[in-house]
Amino acid sequence: MVSTSTRRRFIGISAAAAGLALLPFGRVAQPHSQTVRWHGRAFGAPTELILHHRDRAEAERLVMQVAAEIARLESIFSLYQQHSALSTLNRLGVLITPPPELVTLLEKSRTVWDLTGGLFDPTVQPLWQAYAQYFSIAASDPAGPSRQKIESALDLIGFDRVIFNHDRIAFAQRGMALTLNGIAQGYITDRIVDLLRENGITSTIVNMGEVRAVGMRSDGTPWRVGINDLDTGPVEGYPLVDRAIATSSPNGFRFGGPGSPSHLLHPRSGASESLYGSVSIVAPEAATADALSTAFGFLTVERISGLLTTLPDTEVHLVRHDGRHLHLA
Template sequence: MRYLCVLLFTCTAFIHQPAWRKIQINGKAQGTTYLITWYARDSTVSQHQIDSILQRIDSSLSIYNPQSLITQFNNSGKGIVMDKHLQIVYNKSIDTYRQTGGIFDITVQPLVQAWGFGPKKVSGLPDSTAIRALRACVSSLNLYTKGNTLQKKKTCTQIDVNGIAQGYTVDVIARFLEANGIQNYLVELGGEIRVKGHKQPEGEKMKIGIEAPGENDFELSMIQKIIAVDSGAITTSGSYRKFYESEGKKISHLINPRTGYPAQNELISVTVFARDAITADAYDNALMIMGLKKALQFVEKRNDLAAHFIYRTPGGSIADTASSRFYKLLQKTQR
């Protein structure tokens, strides 16, 4: 009789266990859109909670928010007290600055603004004299910390973390999901993605499409390849993602801090796969500025990065290549 009771209890528990659900939250943040998808038996996370996280990050890292910590720093003569968001992003930014030999540099903000990609409107393109003057303000060596304060050596030094903030935000949301018991999810913000686990109940890996431009480098993107992973982050940087036309020229948002001018090379887009989104996001812009040969060599020397490159050949056609670790991701997906 006892065994029968145990059997009946087990069967009853199995019968009443909720079915897997695909749950999604979407909205707007950081000048773009977000989509969060997870698989669970009940919804433990609300849109209000997600939007609260996004608002707190915006109040720290947005150059478009006049009250944000970054805006306060940029308007200050010496510096400010950092919150945890700015502290984490600053530390990662300085590490990436060193790893890339200064190609990734959050003090590029004066140049970004001068080329028309900042919060203020500009009336025209900067000339060489203006670029030379602004470059004197640009170097992460002008930044330093004392305790939890971020300080500057030059008053004119300003920072812009747009090249890393979305990746960081994706990681913050991912950690929040996991803290609430969610182990199968995909977080996407402005095309920057982090995944963990599998689709349920099928158990399939999450599939991620890689963007590719059309015949014109600046046309809207389309999906070129698909990879399937169960853990990690993937981000994309491309000349076609943000640009404007001025005086008959297409001006890309990718500014080389060492020259002061928008990057010009054969690369059209770079997609980076890494363990977390802050790492992938930090390196995708830097690789775009490096150019194909140097970028591919850089990635191959690291075991924490994989990258896919789309570029224009000397003959004018569009081609692609990838690092050895990225090819392995594609091979696993095709099996």
Template sequence: MTGRAPPMRRRKVLLGAAGALAAAAGLGGVAAFRGHAAARGLATRTRTGLALGTVMALTLAHRDEAALEPALQAAFRAIRAVEAAASLFRADSALARLNRDGVLDAPDPLLLAPLRFALALAEASGGAFDPTVQPLWTLWAGAAARGERPGEAALREAVARVDWRRVSVGEDAIRLPPGMGLTLNGLVQGFAADRVMACLEAHGIRDAFIDTGEFGASGRHPDGTPWRLGLADPRPPHRIAEVIAPFTGFASTSGDYATSFSADHADHHIFDPRTGRSPKALSSVTVTAPTGLLADGLSTAAMVLGEAGGGLLIAGYDGCAARFTAKA
């Protein structure tokens, strides 16, 4: 399970036919991208912004250019609303206040929804996905800042404070036992992708490629071909290892290279809640799914479970598939 990671770390890369205009270089650059759209009577617009610890990019295409700006504004409002509810990168978010105070009255529905999903996934995965691993992140990040690894006693103490079954969730309040902390970083970017796609659909946008830290695509590329998504090679992550084509729906990658605490990537930001250490079998897992929330959460759980256990978990969800990369 993942704890809070420093901002601006990217886990995936886009291939040319994917949505962001900067990624259109493989098709001749931004001018060519727009030219393809114009030839089909489409206007396009891309907007980027920093949220949830990463740079987000939304690319839309539509026959009515006037429809694009309101859709983009609404989509980024949706992202900010998720951030205000469920981000650990904002000290004033509802989730940050819950971790600080141990109780949150009248919780925001945008916190309740991903938290309830997280707890359901924790049960389905036998605890491999656990949103209460925040004490492990705090321990490992603090030790790394000192150039150390956590000692055994400190690790045991942190693990003792990890247990999703001890979280009390209700419409009136969320309560945590003393010393416990929640993180939704293992799925909140996927949740944001779902909110963005729903917002765009409500504004009549059918052709879109979004990057909220996880990816989503609907409709087609402005040149009329299906969208494609390039997946990073964990060694090195700037190289594309595989292309998903056509790409529609949502995709999420969890990898050991996003935030590492050791040069060999043996220790990283994804934790096995049972041991407090990083799982050793896989370098990355990419999950495609009908929702961003499902893709994001399953990719994290599968990193902990390994290929056999992760594959079995993912097979239990309709419309999901996984690509596993063993540890190099």
């Protein structure tokens, strides 16, 4: 039976501390520093925030501000919340006066959709639903839905059929639906980084489902983020300075358990496929890294290398199914 979780990541991201460790103005936490912790959920996954600060009242204020911003953005992008802006759009097929953040995220999605020739496509949601519904039945064939079901879902896919501006978002065909799970966590990570910077934080590493580093560590060295691959084990930590990292793998979610189709669904063939065991993207922003980590799983090494010429300060770490590692920059 399919899990209710839609987490696409197989990763355990390890940084200086669990969750989000904030060191104001680049200072290390001193014995007399106050520690404020917050535990919550974002897009169905647990999230933790740990803030070290000399002023506990200020730390608590900032923690609450971050938590409120996460909740506000989830009320726009979540597929779990019945009355979120995205759920309302999917239910009605049109949204009048949409939240500006939703329009911004659709614009970012369109950029990556163009760049990847449509391989990053948020309108893949009907296909995801076809797989989820199929595997919600106990003892389903691990091969997945029939070709007829897949073809019916593919008829509803195509981001070029989503019409949007700041006044209105509309689908060109009844039954279309969007999922932003392949980019929204990165967008929220970027927004939290902006919020922290606005409040004077100059050295931290933010983990809101995707990871983004701000500045350097207090000793002047880069932050290091390690990716724990379920098949090949831990990967050497990647150095990050004012950059983000996102990872996707077919092992992040499988609809019917080991050996069944994964969440990585090709928007043209409808098949569950990935050319790699994992794809990790290091980029200036988490939203871009998030989206590319999905799309690049469908692209050959040669095509990825070609696209990197148009993506400044971006690198790709691939783990092949046989365990071999490739670094492209």
